[in-house]
Amino acid sequence: MSAEPLTPLSASTGRLPQGEEVKQNVASRQQRGKLWQASLLFSVFVGLLVLLLLAWNIVNDAFGGIAVQEAVEVEALTGGRELEELAQPELVAILEENLRSRVLRNLNREQPLAERDAENLIEVILFEIIKPEVVATFSLYDYLFNRAEIEAQLAQDFPRAELEFKSWLRWDFIVNPMSSNPIFAGVRTALLGTLWLLVLTILISFPLGLGAAIYLEEYQSDKIFDERKPVGRFFNRVIERSTSIISTNIYNLSGVPSIIYGMLGLAIFVRALEAFTSGSFFGANEGTTANGRTIISAALTMSLLVLPVVIISSQEAIKAVPSTLRQASLGLGATKWQTIWKIVLPNALPGILTGTILAISRAIGETAPLIVVGASTFIVTDPTSIFSKFTVLPIQIYNWTSRPQDEFRAIAAAAIITLLILLLSLNATAILLRNYLRSRRVS
Amino acid sequence: MADQLRVNSDPRAALAGDAVKQVDLRKRPRIGETIIQTILYACGFISIFTTIGIVYVLGQESLRFFASDEVSLVEFFTNTVWQPVIGEFGILPLVNSTMMVTIIALMVAIPLGLAMAIYMAEYASERVRAFLKPVIELLAGIPTVVYGFFALTFVTPWLREIFGRDVVQIYNVMSAGLVVGILITPIIATLSEDALSAVPSGLRQASLGLGATKWETAIRVVVPAAFSGIVAASIVAMSRAIGETMVVALAAGASPQFTFNPFLPAETMTGHIARISGGDLSYQTIDYNSIFAIGLVLFFMTLTLNIVSRMIVRRFREVYE
Known part of the structure; x- marks a missing residue:
């Protein structure tokens, strides 16, 4: 590619351009460069345009006339x-x-x-x-710009009907439970399910992910057993090998499609561990035959899904702590764990928290694994414990989008806005938390 | 013993012939520290359990699937009909539509993502970058089900408007492929941008100094230098497109079909798994086992791609000192 000569001119004649030719050559190359630059810029605008279309498409459906x-x-x-x-x-x-x-x-x-x-x-x-x-639903665009047409058609088809502006996203929509009638349907059950799932996933994946990250960053090369005995050497070697397997494995896991995690959750948490995840082992069965398709199963599945990302981002944060801090602490006589707990973690915490929250906010938008694990598509009772049946916002969106009626599409759009607001506020929390912790740190 | 040194605590004491104090310089075992280390190791080991769990679950249920009389391994990989109701289990239609979605997606995402990456790494000013980066991250952070909604309610009607309603079905592979392409564009853009930015500026300066234009520098010096990173980014994006579920479940249709026409509905592997497990699936049925066999194929496809992408990065990376 790079061996190719820059201009066909010099290639054909075997000599360098002279005099007037040089100017022409440079000018045409400059022009070609400008042209390509314009096409690059165009691609960027295509990206922005798609984002705008996406936003408009959602707003267009979430508001409008009925x-x-x-x-x-x-x-x-x-x-x-x-x-x-x-x-x-x-x-x-x-x-x-x-x-x-x-x-x-x-x-x-x-x-x-x-x-x-x-x-x-x-x-x-x-x-x-x-x-x-x-009897009829109209998008925001039609309601605003094709008003006359709509009214004419309505007068013909449904003379008794009244056309009114409708914001499908409203307070009732947030607090109403699920209903088969799109006018009364709300997302309370799904929103509560999402919040339960969010909290549980953080509780499970944060400690595990942080623990693994600390091990991989701080203890990777540590030898627990006595190096002088053959048995100790053997076990040290085993641990060392397994640690390196763990790190490659984490990278590979982060590339596994999310639906595969759903199948893992279905076979292990829902089916094999049904006695635990349905709560019957703990005597918590409320008579709702959830048979393992419960919040805790979903949270465990989601935790496995986000764990690789949590570990990798925590590792990055721990890696960023300057090693002089560690050496100073060790030099003053602190043990390894004291150094980690008192010096490394406080310094890495802002990065760890941000990474974790971002990873989990990604998981909150995941739908596929929860479909497989068995989120209910239609329940009206709020989740009350970790052994309740559940539904979440993305599942509701999926369910409503896949129905042919316009009203369901409208409430799907309203649910999307709810979900996006939730995600944005999560991300904003992550950024604020990071800034707060950074400003508090004395260094 | 070698490390049990005899240390004179005080030279004068030694001269005086006092007893020499013995000091053990070996690291003293601390029970608490060891316990903590073990717990942390266990946390790390969970990832191994996850992998073993995935392979075990997929493998075991697939074995049951192939052990049943209704299906043989050869038939599974060669039959072009997937109709569980009449006992036809050929994975080809599912793989075929998955590949069609992936190829359409890559045809959108590679030019678009690469152009964005080159623009950001070579042309954009600091202020433009500061604006574009979050926008791309925003695109990457949107839940996939939202993209599915977009495909079904915007892209499909738009395609039907352009190509005609008889040509383009309500559910079609093209719409799903285009939207999956948009979905993976941020991956290609960010990963390629990282690779392009990592090319040392000395190369750029040398090229510019020899009289190359900015575009010539970008396309003949910087892109070849970062080529392994760009290929790896495309492969990661490809694996993501293969595993993508929600867009295809919503937009690509719900009937496994062996077709090369992108305007017809055709169910992908992920779409089929989602649809079958969406209903109340009873265990010990051939349907239940069949999704695990599909899952196994899916798992190996994405795993291979991920490993290949890491290998490319490691093997072909141009290292500049």
Whole structure:
């Protein structure tokens, strides 16, 4: 490649360009350089454009217009008043008038109507009688710029429907549990699941990863057994060999596809260790037949997944501590562990924490292993212990995206924004924590 | 004993003929320190257990799969039909679509990522770099399921607009491949940029001093010098594309098909594993065992690529003093 002459001119004639030719030659080469530079810049802009398109695509779906059609008009039900203005007995009366006896019996069995508060009754009325149904969903772009077209079509197809602006991402969406109706569906269960998973994964992977990193950086060449005896030499050699295997192994593990970790989790944590991970061994079985597909199984799987990354980033942080600090400490008579605990770790902590949080925030966005481990796609009960069934935000997004209806796509987009906000705040925490620890360090 | 030295604590005392004090200079064993070291070693050993676990689990379930009457090893690697319902287990359609997604992805990611890397390493000013680096990291940090959403709700409709609705199916390999390409671009960009930046500036200065233009320097001096790093980056990205699950699960379709047409739906290995295990899978069925056999093939493909990439870096790296 580099042996090739720079210009075809000198190649064909076998002589160097002279006089006017030189200027021409240089000018054309300069021009070619500029052209290529422009194409490089163009590629960078393509990258930025993709990012913008991605963001716009999500916003476009998460906000927009909906056409709502109600099975029964509120005014017809209440005689022209708003539901919120009615007193509790009036609401009960409406329910008793409009619902079939079987449905009423079911409701009363859950909690007698007379004992419910107004808020709850309004919810029931909305759900059982008024049944607001989204007959059409429009993206933000259509809602803003194709308004007339939309309204014309609506008037034709659904004359009773009303077009309104809808932000699918709203407070209700965050705090509502899962529902099969996209209007009422929320991400509370999934968000709680994600937070449980986040905390558990940190608790499991941080100590293990840090321990391994300390060993690989500080004790790598240490000899535990007596070098003068053949047995000691043998064991030292074994440990040394295994340590070098561990380090190459960690690099290889970091390249294993995440779905493979899911299969490992399925076979080991969900199936083989079912007695422990379902909680039945500890007598914690709540009668919810989670059969091993629990939060703790997911957290263990995720921990194995992030462990290589946590170890590698912690190793980098430990490596960055100047060795003079270690030598000074050892020279003053501190033991190895005292040196690590009091000198090395405090200095490496900002880097270790940042690396760990970044690794785990990556894991929080992972979906594939959790699908395999068996996250539930539809549960309405909040996770209460590490042995609960669970779902997480990415699973919800996957589930909603794979459905054909526009409304589900809209709430998938809203869930994506929720997830991205969560991830961004995690990353921001990592950066703030690092800055805080750096500023506090005396050095 | 050699290291049990006889040390005179005080020369005068020795002269006076007092008893010579014996000092043991050997490192005294400290139980606490040894215990800590053992615990730390155990932490490190977990990674070995993970690998053994992966190989054992995949191997054992695959053995059960091949031991069953319905499938033979030869059929597994040569049959072009994967239809568990009628007992056809040929992995070729799954591997084929995985490779199609990967090749499309690399055709997007290598030019794009490399161009970004060259721009950042050779042309960009400090301020532009300070802006671009976080943007690329942002692209790399977006969860893959979000890219899947993007593929299904943006790229696919866009492809169908361009090529026509009868040509491009709702689920198709092209859309998945393009988006996986975007997903692995940051990997190629950052790793190649590292390799390009590691080329000593003396080489650049020499080339510029000989009258080469900036572009000629970049493409004929710096890129060849960093070539092993760039190849390694591409291989890492390739292994990532092969293992990528969510984009293909959402956008590439749910029917294993042996086709070379990128506009048709075709399920990949990862997509199939995700779909089969997504339902309530009962153990001891051929379906359950079959995903482990696919997983084993997937594991070896990515492992080989990772090892090759490390070998390339080690063997072909140009070292400049």
